[in-house]
Amino acid sequence: MTENLTIGERVAWYRRRRGLSQEVLAGLVGRTMDWLSKAENNRIELDRLSVITSLAEALDVSLGDLLAEPTLLEWSSDSGRRTVPALRDALMDYKQLTPLLGLPPDDEPPTLTGLRDAVKEVLDAYQVSQYGFATRRLPLVLADALAASRSYSGREGEEAHAELALAYHGAAMVLGKVEESELAWIAADRGLVAAQQSGQSTVTGSLFRAVTHCLMATGRFTAAIQLVNDAAAVMQPGLGTANDEYFSVYGTLFLAGAMAAARAEDRATTQTFLREADEVAQRLGADANHLWTAFGPTNVAIHCVATAGELGDIQIAADLGQRIDTSGLPVERRVRHSLEVARALSAWNRTDEALVTLLDAERAAPEQVRQTPPLSEPGTGHRLDPRHPRPPVPVSGRPGSSARRGRRLESVP
Numbered sequence: 001m002t003e004n005l006t007i008g009e010r011v012a013w014y015r016r017r018r019g020l021s022q023e024v025l026a027g028l029v030g031r032t033m034d035w036l037s038k039a040e041n042n043r044i045e046l047d048r049l050s051v052i053t054s055l056a057e058a059l060d061v062s063l064g065d066l067l068a069e070p071t072l073l074e075w076s077s078d079s080g081r082r083t084v085p086a087l088r089d090a091l092m093d094y095k096q097l098t099p100l101l102g103l104p105p106d107d108e109p110p111t112l113t114g115l116r117d118a119v120k121e122v123l124d125a126y127q128v129s130q131y132g133f134a135t136r137r138l139p140l141v142l143a144d145a146l147a148a149s150r151s152y153s154g155r156e157g158e159e160a161h162a163e164l165a166l167a168y169h170g171a172a173m174v175l176g177k178v179e180e181s182e183l184a185w186i187a188a189d190r191g192l193v194a195a196q197q198s199g200q201s202t203v204t205g206s207l208f209r210a211v212t213h214c215l216m217a218t219g220r221f222t223a224a225i226q227l228v229n230d231a232a233a234v235m236q237p238g239l240g241t242a243n244d245e246y247f248s249v250y251g252t253l254f255l256a257g258a259m260a261a262a263r264a265e266d267r268a269t270t271q272t273f274l275r276e277a278d279e280v281a282q283r284l285g286a287d288a289n290h291l292w293t294a295f296g297p298t299n300v301a302i303h304c305v306a307t308a309g310e311l312g313d314i315q316i317a318a319d320l321g322q323r324i325d326t327s328g329l330p331v332e333r334r335v336r337h338s339l340e341v342a343r344a345l346s347a348w349n350r351t352d353e354a355l356v357t358l359l360d361a362e363r364a365a366p367e368q369v370r371q372t373p374p375l376s377e378p379g380t381g382h383r384l385d386p387r388h389p390r391p392p393v394p395v396s397g398r399p400g401s402s403a404r405r406g407r408r409l410e411s412v413p
Contacts, residue, residue: 007052010066012040014059028058047347049310050265053219063219064181074370079132084178087171090139091186096146109151110144112159118144119163122170123292127330129365134174141167149194162198165191165207172210177371181217188214205235205249206291212256221264228257228273248290251280255295255303262310270307274300287328294333298326302337309344317344335365339372 005013015025026036029051038044046052056063075081090096110118118141125134145167148160168191175184188210195204208231215224235250242250254277261269277300287296301324309317321341326334338361345354362369 006042007046007066008039008042011036011046011055011059014061014065015040018059020059025055025058029054048312049219049263050221053221053263056219064179074132074367076132076367078130079136083132083135084175084180084183086139087135087175088180088183090142091171091183091190096142096190109148109160112148112152112156112163115141115144115148115160115163119166119170123166126170126173127289127292127294127332129332129335129368131174131177131367131371134170138167138171138174142171149197158198158200161194162200162203165195165198165203167191168194169207169210172214176213176217177368179217179371181214184217185211185214201235201238202245202249202291205231205246205253206293208234209249209253209256212253212260216256216260216263221260224260225257225264225266225269228253228260232276244284244288245290247280247284248288248293248295251277251284252293252295252299254280255299258303258307259310262307265311267311270311274304274307277303289330294330298324298329299333302326302329302333302340305337305344306340309340309347314344314347317341318348318350331365332368335361335368338364339369 011025015022020028022036022040023033026033029036035044039046046055052066053063056066059066075083118137122134122137122141125131125137142164145160145164149157149164152160168187171187172184172191175181175187188207192204192207192211195207198204208227212224212227212231215221215227231253232250235246235253238246239250254273258270258273258277261267261273278297281295281297281300284296287294287298289295293299302321305317305321305324308314308320318341321337321344324337326337329337338357342354342357342361345351345357358369
């Protein structure tokens with residue numbers, strides 16, 4: 001019933017259903033009644049995730065109930081015509097729960113070499129933002145990895161469980177991109193179980209990160225922060241003999257934690273996590289992509305930008321973000337940074353630069369940009385939508401410029 005409403009209108013709808021007055025709800029979230037009235041009537045924009053989360057908690061609804069951003073993984077030659085539903089079927093197959101419920105396989109299990117190649121193919125596809133291809137491949141890869149984990153034993157069994165865990169991690173990441181947070185949680189949960197059976201600390205650490213992202217996707221920022229602290233404590237004893245892969249997984253945990261802390265508006269913890277990550281990155285000394293982490297000094301720098309944006313430090317995010325050279329990072333991470341910079345520029349009323357940044361990002365990774373909600377133009381009821389390309393325009397960086405007045409904008413639904 002709320003699918004055609006703005007976020008503010010959804011707040012009003014759920015507030016009335018809960019029998020709360022504007023005065024009561026405003027008090028629950030530490031705001032004034034005037035502020036809430038303007039938010040519900042679309043006179044101010046609800047664009048801070050932390051604020052929306054606090055409203056969701058006060059109304060006893062999920063974050064998704066208020067955001068309700070529709071997502072669709074578009075068909076392509078890479079994806080075919082069976083995308084997320086096919087992956088959902090694979091994850092919801094009851095035979096995955098226990099070998100007691102499935103018939104013994106008639107065929108030989110996949111070779112570990114072939115399985116490693118298949119898992120790598122999926123994770124590589126994610127990092128170049130080919131979500132359709134990854135989604136199409138994942139059901140088969142998960143089935144093969146599950147069969148291998150049940151067929152091999154000893155060292156080979158541990159290796160099969162490691163690949164199964166990484167396949168689930170890939171599924172969780174892709175599903176997170178298309179806002180399927182419940183399915184992503186299932187994938188991350190099963191991946192963490194498989195990782196522990198692998199006996200490989202780096203794989204387990206990688207799945208800790210996947211679970212952290214799933215907690216953030218559902219607005220459970222405090223739980224995500226606690227998980228990062230707990231996971232770091234588990235990994236710390238191994239730092240004395242750690243290799244670069246171990247350090248990369250360990251450092252990336254703190255980057256996820258910094259984002260969770262920023263969304264919880266916890267500046268102190270955000271800075272603590274960023275410092276921890278920076279220390280690990282400096283120890284590595286260079287950017288790398290061990291276990292698909294893309295970890296290193298540059299990744300720490302772009303998380304400084306992302307957390308600044310989450311904390312409302314828009315000018316810092318916009319200025320610092322434009323100075324970072326991300327050319328050595330995977331496509332997914334580069335484009336994610338570009339979207340953060342565009343968001344900061346848009347919030348700072350530098351709409352022309354925001355649009356140019358968005359269009360550049362779309363050219364680099366169209367699938368990734370299409371899974372990202374349009375950016376709002378400050379002071380208007382419109383959104384900048386890169387899904388409708390237009391010719392380049394002069395960049396003025398000033399509100400009300402003639403270049404911007406002549407541009408097509410998409411109205412907020």
